[in-house]
Amino acid sequence: MSVQVWTYLLVGITFALYIGIAIWSRAGSTKEFYIAGGGVSPLANGMATAADWMSAASFISMAGIIAFSGYDGSVYLMGWTGGYVLLALLLAPYLRKFGKFTVPDFIGERYYSKTARIVAVCCALIVSFTYVAGQMRGVGVVFSRFLQVDINTGVIIGMIIVLFYAVLGGMKGITYTQVAQYCVLIFAFMVPAIFISLQMTGNPIPQLGMGATINDGSETFLLDRLNGLSTELGFAAYTDGAKDMIDIFAITLALMVGTAGLPHVIVRFFTVKRVKDARKSAGIALLLIAILYTTAPAVAVFAKTNLLNTVSNKEYSHMPKWFKNWEDTGLLLFEDKNQDGIIQYLADNSKNELTVDNDIMVLANPEIAKLPAWVIALVAAGGLAAALSTAAGLLLVISSSVSHDLIKNVFNPNISEKGELWAARIAATLAVIVAGYFGIHPPGFVAAVVALAFGLAAASFFPAIILGIFYKKMNKEGAVSGMIVGIGLMLYYMAKFKLGWLGEIPDNSNWWFGISPEGFGSVAMAVNFIVALIISRFTPEPPLQVQEITENIRIPSGAGNAKMH
Amino acid sequence: MSDQQKKATAYWKKNIRYVLVLLAIWFTVSFGAGILLKDALNSFKIGGFQLGFWFAQQGAIYVFVVLIFVYVRLMNKLDKKYGYNE
Numbered sequence: 001m002s003v004q005v006w007t008y009l010l011v012g013i014t015f016a017l018y019i020g021i022a023i024w025s026r027a028g029s030t031k032e033f034y035i036a037g038g039g040v041s042p043l044a045n046g047m048a049t050a051a052d053w054m055s056a057a058s059f060i061s062m063a064g065i066i067a068f069s070g071y072d073g074s075v076y077l078m079g080w081t082g083g084y085v086l087l088a089l090l091l092a093p094y095l096r097k098f099g100k101f102t103v104p105d106f107i108g109e110r111y112y113s114k115t116a117r118i119v120a121v122c123c124a125l126i127v128s129f130t131y132v133a134g135q136m137r138g139v140g141v142v143f144s145r146f147l148q149v150d151i152n153t154g155v156i157i158g159m160i161i162v163l164f165y166a167v168l169g170g171m172k173g174i175t176y177t178q179v180a181q182y183c184v185l186i187f188a189f190m191v192p193a194i195f196i197s198l199q200m201t202g203n204p205i206p207q208l209g210m211g212a213t214i215n216d217g218s219e220t221f222l223l224d225r226l227n228g229l230s231t232e233l234g235f236a237a238y239t240d241g242a243k244d245m246i247d248i249f250a251i252t253l254a255l256m257v258g259t260a261g262l263p264h265v266i267v268r269f270f271t272v273k274r275v276k277d278a279r280k281s282a283g284i285a286l287l288l289i290a291i292l293y294t295t296a297p298a299v300a301v302f303a304k305t306n307l308l309n310t311v312s313n314k315e316y317s318h319m320p321k322w323f324k325n326w327e328d329t330g331l332l333l334f335e336d337k338n339q340d341g342i343i344q345y346l347a348d349n350s351k352n353e354l355t356v357d358n359d360i361m362v363l364a365n366p367e368i369a370k371l372p373a374w375v376i377a378l379v380a381a382g383g384l385a386a387a388l389s390t391a392a393g394l395l396l397v398i399s400s401s402v403s404h405d406l407i408k409n410v411f412n413p414n415i416s417e418k419g420e421l422w423a424a425r426i427a428a429t430l431a432v433i434v435a436g437y438f439g440i441h442p443p444g445f446v447a448a449v450v451a452l453a454f455g456l457a458a459a460s461f462f463p464a465i466i467l468g469i470f471y472k473k474m475n476k477e478g479a480v481s482g483m484i485v486g487i488g489l490m491l492y493y494m495a496k497f498k499l500g501w502l503g504e505i506p507d508n509s510n511w512w513f514g515i516s517p518e519g520f521g522s523v524a525m526a527v528n529f530i531v532a533l534i535i536s537r538f539t540p541e542p543p544l545q546v547q548e549i550t551e552n553i554r555i556p557s558g559a560g561n562a563k564m565h
Numbered sequence: 566m567s568d569q570q571k572k573a574t575a576y577w578k579k580n581i582r583y584v585l586v587l588l589a590i591w592f593t594v595s596f597g598a599g600i601l602l603k604d605a606l607n608s609f610k611i612g613g614f615q616l617g618f619w620f621a622q623q624g625a626i627y628v629f630v631v632l633i634f635v636y637v638r639l640m641n642k643l644d645k646k647y648g649y650n651e
Contacts, residue, residue, distance in 0.1 A: 084629065
């Protein structure tokens with residue numbers, strides 16, 4: 001069977017599976033819609049969290065980004081996993097004990113203020129919308145590359161599928177489809193990685209193959225070979241990287257803290273039964289995520305070495321078929337600057353003749369390694385699973401922010417359970433349409449902003465939640481001003497140094513403390529903490545009743561069910 | 566302070582101790598070994614890996630997973646000891 005047929009087959013089967021699960025797990029109450037009824041097992045929640053978390057970017061782009069940035073790519077590996085330690089130790093158990101439906105729920109009640117809730121809703125919406133647009137685009141891109149349909153048609157097909165199970169099933173439907181999606185995506189990622197590791201090093205475990213010797217009888221370590229190839233062509237040694245240490249530090253911290261502050265991740269811990277389940281499912285989630293995250297750097301090393309060996313200083317006319325295929329998609333660009341018919345891939349931009357898109361490292365890897373057609377099709381199904389699962393999780397946060405936090409708790413507290421459920425479904429539908437619109441007409445800043453969503457989450461939620469749990473005397477004045485100053489500062493820095501909304505983008509040498517916009521979330525978070533602590537000193541203490549709530553969430557027993565209020 | 570409160574305070578103190586120790590390890594393997602001390606550690610090699618690079622792209626992640634499961638175990642024990650388990 002051809003790649004095309006395999007792809008239709010595998011994508012068709014997985015989509016049918018997702019829809020089947022959605023019909024089986026329809027939500028009948030708001031509690032089921034927001035938190036899947038609160039009875040999800042730690043294993044299922046761990047798998048759902050892992051799928052929720054690993055987006056199109058993790059699946060398709062990350063290995064490629066690492067392949068082209070070497071050591072610098074470590075910021076994503078440590079940043080996007082280390083956040084789970086913070087979640088498990090500092091947030092998840094207490095938020096579960098608190099037992100509500102959304103992150104703004106916690107902020108609103110702990111800080112006894114509608115203003116705090118509304119500020120939190122705005123932060124949740126800003127973070128989630130920037131993130132979800134990228135996912136819908138990812139769905140479209142996978143469709144167009146593997147099934148030769150138009151990107152826009154791809155986005156619309158993706159919208160319909162997500163709409164179906166997010167609107168019908170709410171959190172309950174999303175949870176169980178995410179469990180299936182995790183299985184699909186991890187299988188799809190591991191199979192080619194294992195094949196390639198075997199081919200290149202003879203070791204079936206990619207994590208070990210990465211540090212092994214090459215299979216060509218030369219007894220050279222793979223990483224030494226790659227370092228040699230890179231420096232020969234004028235790049236930094238693969239294991240050294242090019243970024244400043246302070247920037248690496250700041251970006252890693254911002255990604256870790258941002259991960260722990262992302263509402264669509266936090267809300268998953270509301271769905272388990274007991275506090276101890278929240279801790280355990282954070283561990284399971286990270287274990288399942290780590291499988292992909294420790295494989296990705298290995299894939300990066302294999303793919304980069306393979307690519308350099310295949311193309312560097314080779315004749316263009318002798319390139320294999322995959323080279324021409326990917327040239328057609330525009331992901332590979334060859335421009336014979338010195339007209340010698342040979343591909344020069346060099347660090348020096350004026351002489352370099354080959355431009356390679358990051359995404360190709362995962363998407364074309366099976367072809368480069370000459371793997372069978374079904375493996376190539378599997379990658380397409382995996383990429384779609386990764387994009388759809390993350391999109392659905394984000395859409396749920398958006399719809400519950402609107403129906404629960406705004407309509408139920410601010411504008412119309414008397415709304416009936418049925419009415420609220422309808423409001424949630426309508427909000428989810430609107431959110432899908434808006435996300436799809438951004439997927440089809442991506443504003444230029446979307447790609448830039450997705451990476452910054454973490455900075456925004458770090459600068460807004462993280463300090464407010466941590467202080468709410470660990471500092472009994474933190475009051476609403478402190479928390480609200482901290483959040484506003486934190487997210488405001490982050491938005492300002494983004495606008496100035498990344499988006500160029502405040503006139504021309506200044507040179508990198510103007511960065512504050514040498515920290516890039518991607519890493520600035522750490523600074524904005526620190527400022528949030530400081531502002532919150534100072535303001536709380538000069539304003540009245542929180543009411544005794546609130547201080548008692550804070551003491552109560554520190555004790556794990558009696559978590560019970562999420563209460564309506 | 567009532568007995569209930571005393572118990573709760575003691576439990577919380579113990580919890581904070583665990584968290585601080587585990588976070589110290591969290592910081593050491595990632596920001597320490599993977600970033601600040603990376604160049605020094607790179608002079609050691611295990612297999613084909615330079616040690617600092619290995620921590621940044623592999624080791625830190627393994628330790629993170631272990632840390633969470635250690636915390637789960639410690640807290641399950643602590644919950645039992647203080648009668649907060651369910």
